[in-house]
Amino acid sequence: MKKRYQLEDLDCANCAAKMEEAIKKIEGVNDAVVSFMAQTLTIDADEERLDKIMKQVKKCIAKVDSDCTLIM
């Protein structure tokens, strides 16, 4: 299932790439794209485990860029 989330204060393009890579590695995530320009995260993940996955996604984002927040 594909979903799009808005990211706030995503300030560096390199961070976006790092986030993307980290999120892709989460179990249950089929694909993820972090767009620096559109400030969005598009994620294709297991619907049943979505809550759990999104928690991990948040952690990933905080790890890479602590200023950036995911708007649910």
Place this chain on the structure above:
Amino acid sequence: MTKKQKKNLYRIIISLVLLLVLKFAADPLIGKLDVNAEIRKLIEIAVYLIPYLIVGGNVVAKAGRNMLHGHIFDENFLMTVATIGAFALGDYTEAAAVMIFYQVGTLFESIAVARSRKSIASLAALRPDYVNVERDGELVKLSPEGVGIGDTIIVLAGEKVPLDGEVIDGESYVDTSALTGESVPRRVSVGSEIMSGYINQQGKLVVRVSKEFGESTVCKILDMVQNASSRKSRSENFITRFARIYTPAVVGAAVLVAVLPPVITGQAFSKWIERALLFLVVSCPCALVISIPLGFFGGIGAASKCGILIKGSNYLEALANAGTIVFDKTGTLTKGVFRVQEIVGAVCSDATGERVDTDDADERDRIIEIAAYAEAYSNHPIGRSIELYYEQQGHSVDKSLIRDTKEVSGKGIVLTKDSGTFYVGNAKLLQEAGIVEEEKEEPILSAAMQCKDGTVVYVADSERLLGYIVISDEIKDNTAEAIEQLSVQGIAESVMLTGDRRATAEAVAEKLGISKTYSELLPQDKLSILEEIIAEGTTPTVFVGDGINDAPALTRADVGIAMGGLGQDAAIEAADIVIMDDNPGKIVIARKIGIKTLAIVKQNIVFALAVKLLIMVLGVIGIANMWMAVFGDVGVSVIAILNSMRLLNHKKY
């Protein structure tokens, strides 16, 4: 400016003022203090740390946090190490000033990025906030999601049309520029189709909704543009891969710079560590990582303002590199509006061998009648034109008389009526049915073959050819000009595919200056010929179609361009680039934007790498200082971003 940007600006101003005060007022005072050198040094460090931490505290904090998470060697880390190094070497003013300079650069960067984001977000402003619905004689505002198909909505003057539908009352001019790039307002009245995203300029319009909000034109377009940056171009992927090798390589080189020379020559470590730090600061790949996606984003944004939607940077890049462009004829190069031009009754021999001339008014009426019945269930534009003509003559098709119609793909229709079986279609249909032998032996067929003006539809009963109908389609006004400009732009080959007869096809191709024509194709042939062209070519192949029946070809081509995509979901789905109106000149504009985008991206890559390399070399041999290094980092980023922003000016195209 956002809150965050303002906060950063204040920090910069405060610490800059503080630094100047320290430099010119406090420094002499500290110098007069009667303490020993060690303590004076500590006091100086403590004093200069104030402006430093005001402006760069968040950088240092971030660097620390990132290091805990195992992300070393990001920008924050490099700046922290470089400035702390400066403190350690006793250059307190420089440490604080470099941090200020760095923050100024970052602020510029963030403003520039925000500005280009905004220019694309202006499309998002098309998303309607509410819908007016009349309830008990009063206007009520509802959310667009709450309105269904068949509901009636009201659009007042100055409002955006929130949902797709048909005008059932009122008339007005609508501004379609947000979707089509066309600046001349379009007149709408009762019966007109109207798209979400138009802006009603004058009167009140009453609209019957034809699509739910999620399916509406404006939603589809927004979705497409927002997803565009997720399909990355080769240049973007190159930079991502490049950064992966680049960063460790630079760090390795910096370590060598710090360690090797002092070990070999016995010079002081401090001097070489300083040079290595400088080396690290300048090496940050941010200029590339930001400015390249920004360039593509800008190109896509500029195109969308011209009424051209591009689904991904990779398509923009492929379009710019394309060498072959393949057009579908009908609806793409021509208007796709067919009109019955001529009806001709056959002159031929009947069963007894006697010549009969059946070309009279009664016979002509009979021919068009049979054709109209045959096409009664057809959606093909040619069939529709025959039906329309028949209706205009004051007749109507009585569908109860039709027993069966069978469509033979790419050839025509076999109609079974009470009065017998009839064949309506091209020469191949008649040959297969055994009604005519070789084309050239039939004088009527060869006469029809000579006719260059349009498509010929033959009408036959089960025994003989009754006659034919000539249907013409006009070439779009600026098609020839567009094809000429494309070849000036370096498109080596333009190809036209059509199901039409050779004579018609070649006449059109000649008028337009198309280099290669494939005619008399069945729908499935188009795809296989396109595949051949793709296989032969070394450059990307573009296919341009009207999106109604060429979805497979649009998908198959390296770049599929659908013309006149406004309101056509199938076209928007299948194509990579959608031209909202059906102006062929927009293909030229799209390619121009693509070429410009690639040029700017290349400029940025070359410029950034060259400047960085130069400063790195100068740094190692001891000519460059920390200021130059910071310029090489954020300064180059800002210049590259500003260069990318040039793409946003869509009025140039």
